[in-house]
Amino acid sequence: MYFNELSMTDIEKKDEHFMREALKEAHYALSRDEVPIGAIVVLNERIVARAHNLTEALNDATAHAEMQALTAAANTIGGKYLDKCTLYVTVEPCPMCASAAYWTHLGRLVYGTIDEKRGYQNIERGLLHPRTEVKGGVLKDECSALMVNFFKNKRQKLR
């Protein structure tokens, strides 16, 4: 029991550590006036990809943080399957990104805050690969606050 508890705490610490790295990416996105979402891919405790949302900069509605992180990770490790990798993302993926994760056979998904409108879980739970382990709510408040403030500011500018 003691070791199990210790190991759980270790995993939680690691998840928070890597979610902080994803949050850094989300802050980069914010500084470029992009929807503030960041993503990291980790293999054997090493970051193999980092990315943030670039839909405005690239003029590409599909340039989500996760899409870029998954592609970059495959490039880094030189293989298209990410079954030994964990994707950390500050906001629950949309169906596009969840399905992209499916095609990569992603090993583990860790997200910060949920996306009530377009999160993949609202739409279809069967989108992820059946072997992908999922954990939500890591640094939820920070991940969520970034999004809430971003859209609050956008709405104020539109007044």
Place this chain on the structure above:
Amino acid sequence: MYFNELSMTDIEKKDEHFMREALKEAHYALSRDEVPIGAIVVLNERIVARAHNLTEALNDATAHAEMQALTAAANTIGGKYLDKCTLYVTVEPCPMCASAAYWTHLGRLVYGTIDEKRGYQNIERGLLHPRTEVKGGVLKDECSALMVNFFKNKRQKLR
């Protein structure tokens, strides 16, 4: 009535014409030993993007023909919304590509053959943008034969 019929025939002719262009892309994919799927994006009867599946060449499980065609089209027209565009694709899109089309607010989707296993319609009909018009079955037999033969050959090689 006469004009309506004429106009329907015209649309069908155009759809077949552009699906042949998508089929050319699928044949390029085949010649590179990629899963033979091709895609074209058309705006005002002009092809603004052409792409084929490159998952093997790019070592990227997300490099589907549609993902590349949508991104290329946005680059060509210099805007991230494709609400005036038609995506022609030889095989029914998967949930990733259907959701990518959602984010682009795609105007119209025309596909050749259905994908019984991972087609977006089997999984979730709500993935496309509500304004996207859909038409399936254009040059269905050619589009389907390419896929069936490809996987038949793959299986024979594995014996």
